Amino acid sequence: MNETIQTLLAHQSIRKFKEQPLTEEMIQTLVQSAQAASTSSYQQVYSIIGIEDPAIKKELATLAGNQTYVEKNGYFFVFCLDYHRHQLIATMAGTNIDDTVQSKEAFMVGTIDVSLAAQNLAIAAESLGLGIVYIGGLRNNLEAVSSLLECPDHVVPLFGMAVGYPDATPGLKPRLPKEAVFHVNGYKKDEEALPVLEAFEQTTATYYKERTGGERQEGWAKQMARVMETPNRLYMKEFIESKGLDKK
Structure with missing residues (x-):
């Protein structure tokens, strides 16, 4: 390396x-x-x-x-x-x-x-x-x-x-396993992806629990779902267009 x-x-x-x-x-x-x-x-x-x-x-x-x-x-x-x-x-x-x-x-x-x-x-x-x-x-x-x-x-x-x-x-934060992001000759089926994501959920929950002394035990999937549940910065489209961009 x-x-x-x-x-x-x-x-x-x-x-x-x-x-x-x-x-x-x-x-x-x-x-x-x-x-x-x-x-x-x-x-x-x-x-x-x-x-x-x-x-x-x-x-x-x-x-x-x-x-x-x-x-x-x-x-x-x-x-x-x-x-x-x-x-x-x-x-x-x-x-x-x-x-x-x-x-x-x-x-x-x-x-x-x-x-x-x-x-x-x-x-x-x-x-x-x-x-x-x-x-x-x-x-x-x-x-x-x-x-x-x-x-x-x-x-x-x-x-x-x-x-x-x-x-x-x-310290280093866990990244998604290679199996979750690397696809060969086409996108993986959900039945292959879900077990990998479930395992990563446990990995990240353990990471946050150890990092925060037990104050936080939320895994990656729950964290991302919570963050993305409510749309953010919805003014963006109008602002970008006001700059003369992304109109077509």
Whole structure:
């Protein structure tokens, strides 16, 4: 097992960081690593906003649900789906790309591009001995986040990432067994999948019981079902369309 794979398998979300900022060289290396990610048809449909102003970090922490590690970390990145740049190059080229930019496929391409770039940055950070945690809580109020970061039309902040020197080691969280996520030559039948999920439910219930000293004994399936029982952030469709995206 090589060092890269060891880094991948050792991933854990860090939610407490030391008060030690990243160096400028580290920041540049992380952004370059993000840019090296695969991108659909060379489109590079993303932008990364580095948050260095303490006041902005504090406001983002509030908007994300009062998550302190959004404010207190070595550096904070916001990953954006970005077709504004493509609108600029369309103007340069004297053409119109509105129909493409407003399509469902374009929104999927942009979302995938953003995710690939972010994961490259995450792996690069962890390879340097840093910790990371993704912050989807920015989507609690994207209108306010977008305004705060002065994002124009066709730019949507999808999530953030706090990076820094870990000041806590929460330990590895169990992942679904390979048999639950890896299918060969077609999707598995439910009768094959259910026993695997039931076993994982027991594994995760035991994990939470031991981690919390018995205060929590809810397994993965019950936790996910409870979380997903009530739809969240239902304003999203309207907001995305207001940005000139995903209309077709």
